[in-house]
Amino acid sequence: MGKSVENMGAARKAAETLAAEAFSWVAGDVDRLNAFLAMTGAAPADLVRNVASAAFLGTVLDYVLTEDQLVIAFCDSRGLPYTAPMQARALLPGGESWNWT
Numbered sequence: 001m002g003k004s005v006e007n008m009g010a011a012r013k014a015a016e017t018l019a020a021e022a023f024s025w026v027a028g029d030v031d032r033l034n035a036f037l038a039m040t041g042a043a044p045a046d047l048v049r050n051v052a053s054a055a056f057l058g059t060v061l062d063y064v065l066t067e068d069q070l071v072i073a074f075c076d077s078r079g080l081p082y083t084a085p086m087q088a089r090a091l092l093p094g095g096e097s098w099n100w101t
Contacts, residue, residue, distance in 0.1 A: 012054075015088035019057035022064050022085065025074050032070075036063045058092035061085050 026032045027047070037044070040059055050056035064070045064085050075082050089095040 012091050015091035016054055016057055018080075018084060018088040019054075019061050019092060020051075021078060022074055023051060023057065023060045025077060026060060026063065036060070039063055039066070055093040058089060058094050061089040061092065061095070065089060 026036050036042075040063070042050075064074050071082055071085055074080075075084060
C-alpha cells in the first residue's frame with residue numbers, strides 16, 4: 001500500500017509541476033493572461049497569493065483546457081502529448097471524475 005500512495009504523491013507532484021508550467025505559459029502572454037483573469041474573476045494580486053495552491057493550479061489547467069488551440073499551443077511549447085493537461089487536471093483538486101451510475 002505504501003508504494004501506491006508514494007506513486008500517487010509523485011503523480012500529484014508531477015501534475016502540479018505541469019500546471020505551474022502552464023501558469024508560466026499563460027502569464028507569458030498578455031492576451032492569454034487577460035483571458036484567464038476574465039474567466040476566473042481573479043485579480044493580478046490573486047495570482048501571486050495563490051500560485052502555489054493546487055486548487056489554483058487546477059484552475060489554470062481548466063483555462064488551458066477550454067480550447068483545443070490553447071492545449072495544442074501549450075503542449076507544443078513544452079513538447080508534451082496533447083493529453084497531458086487533461087491527465088494532470090484529473091490529479092488536482094476539482095478535477096476528479098465522478099460516475100454516479
